[in-house]
Amino acid sequence: KNEVEQSPQNLTAQEGEFITINCSYSVGISALHWLQQHPGGGIVSLFMLSSGKKKHGRLIATINIQEKHSSLHITASHPRDSAVYICAVSGGGADGLTFGKGTHLIIQP
């Protein structure tokens, strides 16, 4: 079973700061997902990665398959980015996801 570790667990930063959230996993995967969960509970899928790097607006996600590590970056952070960011991995095929515990991000104005 894959073990997914995220760091930090909690992060408070000022508006405009560059944010990095890390994720490591123990067993080879077919894809890694970065998800955003708001206080109401709803989940939004931000990225799905199997290699390299993806960018969407102010969000950047990278993955290093050899090191079993991924990072999520937020540039020019804004209070509306405040949420829980969750890393999840899948083994491929019709596998469900294994989730990290999430990083609770607060961006202060």
Add this chain to the structure above:
Amino acid sequence: GAVVSQHPSWVICKSGTSVKIECRSLDFQATTMFWYRQFPKQSLMLMATSNEGSKATYEQGVEKDKFLINHASLTLSTLTVTSAHPEDSSFYICSASALAAGTDTQYFGPGTRLTVL
């Protein structure tokens, strides 16, 4: 983009009753639907994997007779919590894999918050 709905969004019920939660893919056909639950301040945990027209595959520790899953069509899966007890109170989320996009792409529903009194 692909949309997954869940109904109801929240439900409060008495201990011993059964609760049905629906998960629908609104604009795509889902080969596979997944059911997850999240207890307060904990990470999401996979409960079961549901493929259309076949029996669901349950994760270790999840009672299949308590959490009944039906996946009757490519757009609808239901989770029924039978004889619910307070310890079943949780946030239940489904996700669906789109046939066209490949099975690694999952689209999440908004979740259902269940409170059992």
